[in-house]
Amino acid sequence: MSDNSRDHRSRADAPDDLSHGEAERSRVVLFSFNASTRSEADEQGPIYAVRPGADLIVKAHKGWLESAVKVTPVEFYEHVSLLSKELSGGPDTGIDLMYVRHHGISVQPAPPRLAERVLYLALSKKARENLIGDLAEEYAGLRVRHGVRFANLWYRKQVCGSLLSLVPRAIRWGLLASAVEWVRRQL
């Protein structure tokens, strides 16, 4: 996913004012139909609103909502059905659609796919679910707080560190012994 220059928009003067829609390239601002303040919206859980009449913003910007504005429920549901089809986790979207709730959708930002795939292949079936899930949870939080570049770097470091820990010690020592022997022969 591209993490080019961010399109920052000025925030509303009152932090809890949801009358102005705004989003940053690597963050999504969430709104709720029934909430008049941000704190109420947070309690109700995440949903997304798409600008009515706009082209699917997800498609245009490779997975991130460029802007979000408050819409009526009817307008929202018209777009949700389209959005759910587009956010099906294709290679270019960078987003995996998790599920559609009756009042919104929850979107999980996707970590670096190659790193995730390597870890998936290295882990046992039993370990995959828990460990990859833990990383996904932390990754999502880091992405919101620190941006996509930081989160991606953190994820890749975690995968490398985890692989070193998970490879059986006998294999690690075997690899080290082979490397030492190879160097000895070169000298």
Place this chain on the structure above:
Amino acid sequence: MNTPKNTLGSFEEFVLFATLRLGEQAYGAKIRQTVDEATGRSVSIGAVYATLDRLERKGFVRSWQGEATPERGGRAKRYFRVEGAGVRALNETRAARNKLMEGVNLGFDPAGGVA
């Protein structure tokens, strides 16, 4: 000289303490974050799980599957709880450490002050 059977490595200690601190919310990611914050060094989730698996084999912790959440890509959490044997191992490790430190002047007060 007899040595306690269940002394722990330093990372095992950290992981067990973190699990105890977190109580009912002790699962992989939280344990990792707790150890990371306490030690100030980057800790990989794989190292945490490798340690927890080892501790579980020794009977020091018990694990069970929790709920899946969308934030985790629909994947379940694995919760951990320290068993009695784990608490005993922590105490034995601390006792062994205290025994080794007897009479050793490190130039500071272990309670946090300056000797």
